[in-house]
Amino acid sequence: MLWSHASVRAILIVLVVALAGPGCVVVRAHQREDLAKRAMTNDRDSGEARFGEHERGSREGAEGGTGQPGGGCGCN
Amino acid sequence: MRTLGLAVVSLLAAAGAARADGSVTLRTVYYKETATRVEQPMLDSMFDVGTHGLLTAHLLVDAITSASAGSGAANAAAFTEHRYEGAAGYLHQLDHLRLGGDFKYSTESDYRSVYFGGRAELDLAQKNLVLAGGGGVSLDRVSAAAAQGPSMPTINCRPNESGSASDHCGLHVFSGFVSASQIVSRHGLVAVTYDIARLDGYQANPYRLVVTNTGFAPETHPDERLRQDVAVSARYYLPATETTLIGAYRFYFDNWDVHAHTPELRIVQQAGANVDASLRLRYYRQSKSFFFADRYDSTDPAMNNPAFKGNLTDDPKMSAFTGQTVEAKLGVLGDAFGAGGTWAGARFEGILEYVIQNNRFGNALVAQFAITLPFAY
Numbered sequence: 273m274l275w276s277h278a279s280v281r282a283i284l285i286v287l288v289v290a291l292a293g294p295g296c297v298v299v300r301a302h303q304r305e306d307l308a309k310r311a312m313t314n315d316r317d318s319g320e321a322r323f324g325e326h327e328r329g330s331r332e333g334a335e336g337g338t339g340q341p342g343g344g345c346g347c348n
Numbered sequence: 349m350r351t352l353g354l355a356v357v358s359l360l361a362a363a364g365a366a367r368a369d370g371s372v373t374l375r376t377v378y379y380k381e382t383a384t385r386v387e388q389p390m391l392d393s394m395f396d397v398g399t400h401g402l403l404t405a406h407l408l409v410d411a412i413t414s415a416s417a418g419s420g421a422a423n424a425a426a427f428t429e430h431r432y433e434g435a436a437g438y439l440h441q442l443d444h445l446r447l448g449g450d451f452k453y454s455t456e457s458d459y460r461s462v463y464f465g466g467r468a469e470l471d472l473a474q475k476n477l478v479l480a481g482g483g484g485v486s487l488d489r490v491s492a493a494a495a496q497g498p499s500m501p502t503i504n505c506r507p508n509e510s511g512s513a514s515d516h517c518g519l520h521v522f523s524g525f526v527s528a529s530q531i532v533s534r535h536g537l538v539a540v541t542y543d544i545a546r547l548d549g550y551q552a553n554p555y556r557l558v559v560t561n562t563g564f565a566p567e568t569h570p571d572e573r574l575r576q577d578v579a580v581s582a583r584y585y586l587p588a589t590e591t592t593l594i595g596a597y598r599f600y601f602d603n604w605d606v607h608a609h610t611p612e613l614r615i616v617q618q619a620g621a622n623v624d625a626s627l628r629l630r631y632y633r634q635s636k637s638f639f640f641a642d643r644y645d646s647t648d649p650a651m652n653n654p655a656f657k658g659n660l661t662d663d664p665k666m667s668a669f670t671g672q673t674v675e676a677k678l679g680v681l682g683d684a685f686g687a688g689g690t691w692a693g694a695r696f697e698g699i700l701e702y703v704i705q706n707n708r709f710g711n712a713l714v715a716q717f718a719i720t721l722p723f724a725y
Contacts, residue, residue: 334600334608
């Protein structure tokens with residue numbers, strides 16, 4: 273068993289609340305001034321994010337969560 | 349470093365009549381932990397291609413100085429090796445759909461990696477919901493060429509199969525992800541990502557030796573690993589104080605029995621139009637892999653606990669441990685210094701990060717400095 277049923281349930285609940293809950297909200301383009309700010313779109317440059325993944329991949333057993341490819345070095 | 353600098357100058361010199369936008373970022377990173385020091389200059393660039401395309405590329409050099417046996421050092425004598433990485437990607441807009449592809453090549457004396465990947469992003473509900481998915485293949489080659497001893501050791505590519513010793517081994521990584529991002533109000537959005545990766549091939553460290561009660565043995569890891577994680581995040585902007593709150597949580601699990609929880613909090617404070625500062629707090633906790641032990645009984649895998657399935661490891665990443673990270677970042681636009689023209693929009697960034705980790709790796713310090721320069725061509 274990779275993880276418990278309780279963990280699976282908890283994650284599914286988070287997913288449903290996060291996506292289905294606000295699904296009926298539509299914020300139109302002219303209302304997105306604050307959503308377009310740097311901190312709300314991507315507060316990290318690609319180089320900063322890439323080094324962070326590289327650093328953590330060489331020190332921690334877990335990696336991922338970014339939707340980006342990892343690996344590519346012999347830092348095992 | 350000089351090559352990266354020349355590339356920046358060439359890009360800026362090539363700027364002619366303004367037809368499209370782009371940016372170039374020069375970043376340098378200094379990393380230090382107990383036995384290893386890394387200096388990494390890197391160059392990232394983005395270019396508009398026509399009205400529907402975006403081209404990205406990066407180049408970097410890793411200068412790694414280490415006295416760690418896990419890096420190939422003999423008798424704790426520090427040595428330096430270099431890793432070179434180059435990558436390019438293209439993303440094309442097709443109405444509500446974006447399609448893209450990536451290529452990455454990385455090489456160092458004892459490791460070579462070639463990556464190909466593709467991705468798709470779909471805008472729904474007037475761009476309130478963005479769905480994305482993608483995948484890729486990484487074809488890697490591992491050797492012990494950085495060994496500082498009198499000879500290069502051979503590696504058992506498939507430790508549980510006889511006759512698999514070689515001077516290099518292969519590792520194939522097949523990865524994929526799906527993600528969704530949803531706007532929940534004028535000031536907030538949430539996102540979720542699921543990643544999966546299957547690794548097939550040599551996954552131990554060719555230099556590391558495991559201490560047992562009967563002597564030293566080469567590290568032996570399973571040659572198949574299935575890694576998965578689910579990450580959720582939320583961002584909320586407070587207009588009154590110009591503060592952005594970012595919360596994230598990732599749950600990771602794999603078939604080596606490593607489970608990890610990673611909550612993270614970031615606070616970004618805008619100070620006028622030209623300055624922002626942020627603070628990041630991250631906690632990490634993982635369980636040990638099914639074959640980790642503080643001490644093994646024997647160099648003969650068959651004499652150890654059957655639950656280890658013949659594997660031996662001295663990798664701190666396979667142990668149970670916790671870590672905490674504190675990071676401070678300051679970003680300033682050139683306009684704050686009275687710079688004119690292109691330099692008014694240039695962004696100067698400094699980052700200081702400290703990692704506390706209760707395993708053999710110990711604590712680590714990371715410092716970064718970056719300049720991003722927008723340009724038109």
